[in-house]
Amino acid sequence: MAKLRFQALGELMNREAKEVVFPSAKATDYYGELVFNMDAMSKYLGKDAYKAVKVAIDKGESIDRKVADTVASGMKAWAMERGATHYTHWFQPLTDGTAEKHDGFLDYGDNGHMIESFSGKLLAQQEPDASSFPSGGIRQTFEARGYTAWDVSSPAFIVGTTLCIPTVFISYTGEALDYKTPFLKALSAVDKAAVAVAQYFDKDVRKVHTNLGWEQEYFLIDTALYQARPDLIVAGRTLMGHSSAKDQQLDDHYFGSIPERVSKFMIELEIESHRLGIPVKTRHNEVAPNQFEVAPIFEEANLANDHNLLLMDLMKRVARHHKFEVLLHEKPFAGINGSGKHNNWSLSTDKGVVLMAPGKNPKGNLQFLTFVVNAIAAVYKSQDLLRASILTSSNSHRLGANEAPPAILSVFTGSQIADTLDNLAEKITDQKMTPDEKTALKLGIGRIPEILLDNTDRNRTSPFAFTGNRFEFRAVGSSTNCAAPLTALSAAMALQLEEFKKDVDALIASGVKKDEAIFQTIKKVILESNPIRFNGDGYSDEWKEEAAKRGLTNITSVPESLTKYLDANSKKILCETGIMTERELEARVEVEMEKFMMKIQIESRTLGDLAINHIVPTAVAYQTQLIQNVQGIRDIFSEKEFNEIAAARKELIKTISGHISAIKAKVKDMTEARKKCNVIESGEEKAFAYDKEVRPYLDDIRYHIDKLELTVDNEMWPLPKYRELLFSR
Numbered sequence: 069m070a071k072l073r074f075q076a077l078g079e080l081m082n083r084e085a086k087e088v089v090f091p092s093a094k095a096t097d098y099y100g101e102l103v104f105n106m107d108a109m110s111k112y113l114g115k116d117a118y119k120a121v122k123v124a125i126d127k128g129e130s131i132d133r134k135v136a137d138t139v140a141s142g143m144k145a146w147a148m149e150r151g152a153t154h155y156t157h158w159f160q161p162l163t164d165g166t167a168e169k170h171d172g173f174l175d176y177g178d179n180g181h182m183i184e185s186f187s188g189k190l191l192a193q194q195e196p197d198a199s200s201f202p203s204g205g206i207r208q209t210f211e212a213r214g215y216t217a218w219d220v221s222s223p224a225f226i227v228g229t230t231l232c233i234p235t236v237f238i239s240y241t242g243e244a245l246d247y248k249t250p251f252l253k254a255l256s257a258v259d260k261a262a263v264a265v266a267q268y269f270d271k272d273v274r275k276v277h278t279n280l281g282w283e284q285e286y287f288l289i290d291t292a293l294y295q296a297r298p299d300l301i302v303a304g305r306t307l308m309g310h311s312s313a314k315d316q317q318l319d320d321h322y323f324g325s326i327p328e329r330v331s332k333f334m335i336e337l338e339i340e341s342h343r344l345g346i347p348v349k350t351r352h353n354e355v356a357p358n359q360f361e362v363a364p365i366f367e368e369a370n371l372a373n374d375h376n377l378l379l380m381d382l383m384k385r386v387a388r389h390h391k392f393e394v395l396l397h398e399k400p401f402a403g404i405n406g407s408g409k410h411n412n413w414s415l416s417t418d419k420g421v422v423l424m425a426p427g428k429n430p431k432g433n434l435q436f437l438t439f440v441v442n443a444i445a446a447v448y449k450s451q452d453l454l455r456a457s458i459l460t461s462s463n464s465h466r467l468g469a470n471e472a473p474p475a476i477l478s479v480f481t482g483s484q485i486a487d488t489l490d491n492l493a494e495k496i497t498d499q500k501m502t503p504d505e506k507t508a509l510k511l512g513i514g515r516i517p518e519i520l521l522d523n524t525d526r527n528r529t530s531p532f533a534f535t536g537n538r539f540e541f542r543a544v545g546s547s548t549n550c551a552a553p554l555t556a557l558s559a560a561m562a563l564q565l566e567e568f569k570k571d572v573d574a575l576i577a578s579g580v581k582k583d584e585a586i587f588q589t590i591k592k593v594i595l596e597s598n599p600i601r602f603n604g605d606g607y608s609d610e611w612k613e614e615a616a617k618r619g620l621t622n623i624t625s626v627p628e629s630l631t632k633y634l635d636a637n638s639k640k641i642l643c644e645t646g647i648m649t650e651r652e653l654e655a656r657v658e659v660e661m662e663k664f665m666m667k668i669q670i671e672s673r674t675l676g677d678l679a680i681n682h683i684v685p686t687a688v689a690y691q692t693q694l695i696q697n698v699q700g701i702r703d704i705f706s707e708k709e710f711n712e713i714a715a716a717r718k719e720l721i722k723t724i725s726g727h728i729s730a731i732k733a734k735v736k737d738m739t740e741a742r743k744k745c746n747v748i749e750s751g752e753e754k755a756f757a758y759d760k761e762v763r764p765y766l767d768d769i770r771y772h773i774d775k776l777e778l779t780v781d782n783e784m785w786p787l788p789k790y791r792e793l794l795f796s797r
């Protein structure tokens with residue numbers, strides 16, 4: 069094995085940056101060329117079909133079967149001209165990543181000749197034999213069929229020689245088996261609820277979109293080194309490795325100049341993203357060595373999320389052209405920063421008004437405050453649900469672990485907004501306001517754009533931060549499908565806005581003027597959601613105490629957090645709004661519990677194997693050398709001299725023995741613990757058992773291995789070390 073490590077290091081010395089050729093000098097020349105977008109549709113579809121698709125997109129409906137044939141044939145023609153030979157429904161099962169099953173266009177024609185065919189039926193719906201995807205018991209084997217149906221709101225695109233059609237994935241009985249289906253429902257719920265509230269301010273608003281701008285963090289590791297780390301290959305993170313003398317303490321990587329090889333990777337990734345219509349815009353080094361970030365311009369959330377999933381896939385493929393592997397795991401290396409995926413989230417109307425951005429006049433600002441205050445309340449009332457939507461086995465190494473954001477949900481508003489809200493809560497009375505009082509309030513609100521203009525407040529420790537014209541859900545993990553957190557957030561926001569409207573309408577019905585009714589309801593919402601607002605240091609221990617006093621929850625165990633999906637509050641948010649049925653929700657939790665359990669199981673098996681088959685033999689070999697050395701010393705020296713010279717070496721032999729014995733014993737115990745857990749019937753209990761009984765061994769065993777790494781001859785150590793993984797590029 070040490071051979072592999074040194075071979076990898078040798079290979080690295082000869083690496084050169086791969087040249088990348090731009091398709092054209094301007095990105096706009098090739099932007100979206102692989103997407104069957106409105107522009108392409110207008111060229112390849114007849115007028116009627118084009119119109120039908122446009123209506124379906126605007127209304128969020130599916131298209132008529134008859135039109136589907138025309139659309140399919142236009143789509144096929146477009147795709148074949150660009151080299152496509154196959155098509156696939158592209159969907160998001162409850163595993164990580166996306167799924168696809170390719171079928172050729174090639175088929176028998178009516179007269180037995182081979183033809184290229186793609187019908188409306190195949191475009192609109194498919195029954196992939198996808199019975200191996202997790203369904204949480206929804207698909208019993210006798211009804212194992214799930215089917216995929218075209219999501220018209222996300223355009224088809226070409227990857228390689230395959231036409232990909234974004235679809236939802238549902239069971240034969242109509243239940244969601246994917247992340248996209250409930251997400252679309254949640255987006256539509258928030259649309260409806262937000263339109264109703266936005267109409268207080270502008271009667272002509274007909275639609276409210278959710279916007280998402282994600283920031284994807286990742287690590288790059290040279291392929292050769294990656295191949296020499298079985299833990300990275302199998303578990304996605306290093307299960308051992310002593311920290312490097314230098315890592316991120318000098319902060320010299322963050323925003324530094326981008327290394328040449330990495331820069332070429334980024335350029336190719338951008339070209340390929342742009343051809344696929346993914347509007348990536350920003351690239352930079354992140355805090356940890358070999359950590360980077362890519363971010364697009366925000367888009368409508370469903371499309372933005374499809375683009376993020378597509379990008380994650382693209383990153384891996386493009387990286388290999390440059391002899392890199394992309395690590396999307398939230399915490400590939402202990403002791404240094406992990407990777408998140410900030411979800412920049414806002415709502416905007418069909419009139420182009422961003423509802424989380426200050427307006428141009430007092431009315432616009434009152435609308436802005438309405439949405440900000442309701443967003444804060446939505447987070448307050450769904451803290452456990454929001455956490456459940458992002459706390460996975462990998463993200464648990466970030467949330468509430470050594471490095472934050474913590475597992476406590478809180479909202480950072482910046483001091484100016486905080487002052488404004490406190491001021492409003494103080495000034496607004498439940499009595500009828502005098503004209504003077506009203507003017508004073510409105511004037512105060514009128515100053516909002518100015519105060520936000522020089523609001524440079526940023527808080528890196530907040531899991532959910534207001535950043536001027538949007539909220540940034542920063543606790544989301546780098547490997548997460550954003551649909552999960554945004555489904556929870558949108559559902560909570562929809563419910564909150566509905567309640568807000570109910571309260572305002574009740575006041576109006578009792579004779580209170582509209583603007584006063586809004587003011588009074590805003591005050592109520594501010595007061596009730598006060599505990600979630602926190603502008604201080606979210607990483608501090610004082611915050612943990614303070615949060616507990618405020619009644620905020622702090623859950624770091626994944627299975628425990630997942631059970632919160634099923635409490636009365638979450639069911640109210642997700643089920644009463646019609647976004648998921650209880651059965652769907654239960655099935656989802658079952659799948660997530662199983663995923664958690666299996667990831668720990670995989671880590672545990674991998675660590676056991678590496679410990680016993682790689683580390684222990686290496687340590688024994690080194691120890692044997694030491695023993696031979698000590699025996700040699702005894703042969704040539706007097707007893708007195710020997711005792712002096714060999715003392716330290718004998719001590720070392722003992723220390724190594726101690727670690728070897730500990731590793732062996734603990735691996736054995738861990739295996740026994742797994743065996744006990746494996747016979748547990750209930751998926752939930754099994755997940756809890758794995759968390760409590762197996763997971764702690766991972767750190768325990770690692771401790772001894774990392775100590776050995778410091779002791780054993782460098783020439784013999786089989787796995788690339790942290791300094792090699794983090795500083796080679």
Ligand code: ADP
Pocket residue numbers: 279280281282283350363364365366412413414415422537538
């Ligand atoms: P920062 O690094 O300061 O957080 P970036 O410039 O990297 O900010 O932007 C983060 C993301 O936020 C980008 O995708 C950007 O398009 C997106 N964004 C900006 N304004 C909004 C908005 N109103 N709603 C949603 N996303 C937004």
Ligand code: MG
Pocket residue numbers: 283410540
């Ligand atoms: Mg950001």
